[in-house]
Amino acid sequence: MLTKVYGSAVFGIEATTVTVEVNVDTGVGYHLVGLPDNAIKESNYRIAAALLNNGYRIPGKKITLNLAPADLRKEGSAYDLTLALGILTASGQIKSANLEKYIIMGELSLDGSLHPITGALPIAIKAKEEGFEGFILPKDNAREAAIVSDLKVYGVENISEVIAFFDSEKPLEETIIDTRAEFHKTLDFPEFDFSEVKGQESIKRCMEIAAAGGHNIILIGPPGAGKTMLAKRLPSILPPMTLHEALETTKIHSVVGKTKKMGLMGQRPFRSPHHTISDVALVGGGAYPQPGEISLSHNGVLFLDELPEFKRGVLEVMRQPLEDREVTISRARFTVTYPSSFMLVASMNPSPSGYFNDADAPITSSPAEMQRYLGKISGPLLDRIDIHIEVTPVPFEKLSEDRKGESSVDIRKRVTAAREIQTQRFEAFDTVHYNAQMGARQIHDFCRLDEPSKELLKNAMERLNLSARAYDRILKVARTIADLEKTQKVNGNHIAEAIQYRSLDREGWLG
Template sequence: MLVKVYGSAVFGVEATTITVEVNVTSGIGYHLVGLPDNAVKESSYRITAALQNNNFKLPGKKIIINMAPADLRKEGSAYDLTFAIGILAASQQINADNISDYLIMGELSLDGSLQPIKGALPIAIQAKKEGYKGFILPEQNAREAAIVKDLEVYGIRNITQVTDFFDKGVALERTEINTRESFYNNLDNLDNDFSDVKGQESIKRCMEIAAAGGHNIILIGPPGAGKTMLAKRLPSILPPMTLQEALETTKIHSVAGKIRENVGLLAQRPFRSPHHTISDVALVGGGTYPQPGEISLAHNGVLFLDELPEFKRGVLEVMRQPLEDREVTISRAKFSVTYPSSFMLVASMNPSPGGYFNDPSAPVTSSPAEMQRYLSKVSGPLLDRIDIHIEVTPVPFDKLNEERKGENSIEIRKRVTAAREIQAKRYENHENIHYNAQMGPSLLRKCCKLDDASKNLLKTAMERLNLSARAYDRILKVSRTIADLEASEDICGNHIGEAIQYRSLDREGWFG
């Protein structure tokens, strides 16, 4: 008897429906075709044990399973439940007349219980698009799939629940969540808050400017100055995610299997902090079967690279194109996948190998030549994509000992959001440009016009501080953001003056 059951495969962040054709006839053998990988091929052992332990059996006949389309590579263990239900239906151990109305996915344990799968959200989106009535999957993934409206989502614990549902009509408990209510209730549940940071008022101001304009930023300072603490709090002052952004972010984390059990839509912007030993493939994505990398997992959030010069130069260089294009394409001989990667880059570094800069009382000092050699590990083209360079100095004891708390993230976020709204209106007729950091040369000339006094100030600064040519555009972009934070239509001299301070690495003789 021939039975068709439906599953799904995920490529990039999109899903493709897979038709699993199970044919049970007279003869002997178990044949699985349709470009399955090793994990799919091993499913026969898990299915055999799971059926035996739940009072079913693998029929002693010839079983042919075809996964169509046959020229598409299938990977992972999520087809176990699809195969098992297909075999039971084809061997007439259960009656499953309405099996074609449902998408069925899940990894089987030997006792018949279900393990979570990857990519539940994009699979559910595709299932709704193609008109399936429901989606049956492990209960650990049910809230994730239930984000999709008008699709019946059933989270199950054991294969017997599925067989009873099809064979005996035993109702399954549908998983339903109010996506909007759940999302908006969690928007202000911040893990880290700027009120925890003692002192560092100038750095907080700099972080606020970076968040308001979407500018990449690098923090330079000695160990213990608070660089990591400040970076971890940056997502808390970024504008709250929109539902569309949350959906994009959740899809990527779903594909990578990074969503915690029983979690639905992600409401907080991601913060990714890879170790400096990371490979280029792990950072940008790839592998034999391409998976999203850290830059895609940071989509709509923050990518923090601590101790930037310690990263391999090749690893840093592969980020240059995604920083410009806001997406990364991974190509293979037979296919290519594209992952979105629109993130804010926050980097930190010591000013020298010893970690201390021109401090005679420091335990370890470095010569200017050593410091120059250390900083040269970071390439000019990468620094060219970082708008703000700021020096972080250690916090004095008096500030550390203060009982008074600083301004909290919610208040800072309000100002940042107001500035982003100004920018959204300014660029509403420009596709793929949403904030100041994304401006090109033509928009820069149009939106960053200076009066004579501001021009003279910028000219004097560039001549006296020996600022590099690449600093010119960055200063204009940052000054535009500072003006937006003050709701000023024009860029004034004080905006230019403040922006000039944030180009430390461009100043000739910065090493003293």
């Protein structure tokens, strides 16, 4: 008897429906075809034990299982439940009515219980697109899949529940989530707040500008100056995610299994990989490509602490994603693209000793040592960072103050207002949503300067020997400063402030 059951395979952040064809015939043998990986090939042992422990068995006949399309590589243990139901139906042990209406996925334990899978949200979206009535999957993934409306999602704990459902003995409980209510419920602020930061008013101003325009920023300063503390608080002043951004972000985290029992992500991600990370772990890849840290920080913040300690090759692979806001991973048989529109926040010490060239510092480094240390970061990468700012230690008077600083809530209101101005400005462009994403055309249209401002920028370009990319960065940052002031035109004050935020371009900044 031939039976068809439906599962799904995830490539990149998109799913492809997989038809599991099971044929039980006279003879002996178990044949699994359709480019399965080792985890799928081993599934017959898990399935046999799970069925036996729940009162069923694999028939002693010739069983042929085909995962179609047969030329598409399948991987992972999430097909266990799909294959098991196909075998039970084809051998006549359970009824096959309505089986074709559902996508069925889940990894079986030997006692028949189900372990969570990865990629539940992309699979649910594809199931809805292709007209399936429902999605049966492990209970731990049910909230995540239930984000998709007009698709019945059933979270189950054991294969016996699924068998009873198809035998019409016991209905499954549908998981229902109000996506918009779930989204707004999670829009609370993170644990860290800018009101806890003492002093550093100029740095807070930089962080506000960076958040308002989506600009990349690097903080340079000695140990204990507050670089990491400030970076961790940046997500608290970013505008709330839109529902579309939340869905897109959740899809990426779903692919790597980081959304178990979570449902929709409402907070912008903050990723802080260690400096020993490999280039594949950062941008994504592997034999079966997975998203890297830059994609997991999509719509959020990627924080690279102690930037010069990262391997140079690792940093250089970020250059293209920083420009294109996506990363494409190519293999001989397929290509996957992951979105990577993130804010890069980097921090670094000014020298190997950790201090500026200062006679009063506990440890000093020579200018040559400092220059060599900074040389670990390439010019092209620094050009892609809009704001460079020095962070100096906070004096005792500021640290001992009882008065709290401005809260993240207040700063976020100004940032959100500036982003709304940018949204209206760029509503005619599909790929530009805030100032940091502007291309040459938008810079020309929205960053026009009067003659005094042009002269000021010209002098800065010549004196600091700035690149054409740095010129664009200054204009973008100046445009954001003007938006925070709700000013339509960019003027000399905005340009002057933006030039100040190019510390690493200034000759003699080492002291």
